[in-house]
Amino acid sequence: ELKVEQNPLFLSMQEGKNYTIYCNYSTTSDRLYWYRQDPGKSLESLFVLLSNGAVKQEGRLMASLDTKARLSTLHITAAVHDLSATYFCAEGDSNYQLIWGAGTKLIIKP
Amino acid sequence: DTAVSQTPKYLVTQMGNDKSIKCEQNLGHDTMYWYKQDSKKFLKIMFSYNNKELIINETVPNRFSPKSPDKAHLNLHINSLELGDSAVYFCASSLQTGELFFGEGSRLTVL
Secondary structure, eight states: OOOEEEEEEEEEEEEOOOOOOEEESSOOOOOOOEEEOTTTSSSEEEEEEOTOOOOETTTTTTEEEETTTEEEEEEEEOOOOOGGEEEEEEOOOOOOOHHHHHHHHEEEEE | OSSEEESSEEEOTTTTOOEEEEEEEEESSOOOOEEEEOOOOOEEEEEETTTTTEEEEEEEOOOOOEEEEEEEEEEEEESSGGGGGOOOEEEEETTTOOOOEEEEEEEEOOO
C-alpha cells in the first residue's frame, strides 16, 4: 500500500527556534511536494522537489529530498508566529497523482 | 484574478437534498481534481479529469457525479446528501509536474 508518513503530526514551538518536519514515503518516487494550509483556508504550494538531492529554500523554510532514504524534510529556521499552519507533504506516483501525508500542525508561540 | 475558483464557498443543507459545486480554472491546465478534506484534515482524492476525460474515479459513492463541460471547468453534483458528506471540498488543477493549485474550498454542512 502506498503510504506517506509525516512526523510529528503536531508541533508546538517557541519563536526563534529551529525545527524539522519529516516526511517518509513508500515508493521510489523522485517527486515530492510540500503545501501549507492556514486554518479555514486553501492549500498553498510551497516546494516542488523533482530529483534526488533537491534542496529548495524560501525565507525561513528549506525543503530537501533524499530519494534513496525515501525521505523529505522541511526545516524551519528561527521560527516566527506567521509560520503557524498545517504543513502537508505529498509524494507523486507514476501517474503524477499525489499521495498525501496526514499533515503536521505547527503552532509557534510568541 | 483568481486562478482556481469554486462556488459556493459555504453550503448548508438538509439530508436527502441534492447540491452542486462549481469550479473554474484560468491557468490553462489540462488536469483538474476534486478532493475531500474531512474534519481531521485528511485529504482524499475523489476524481481527476484530464482534458474533459475522467482519469481517476476513487471509491466514492455514486451519489457523487463530476462533470467537465470543458477543460477549464469541473463541477461536482451530489445527490441524496448524507451527514457523512459534511466536509470541505477542494477543486484543484495541475501542471505537468504534478504541482496542484487549489481553489478556496467549499464547506458543506449537512444537517
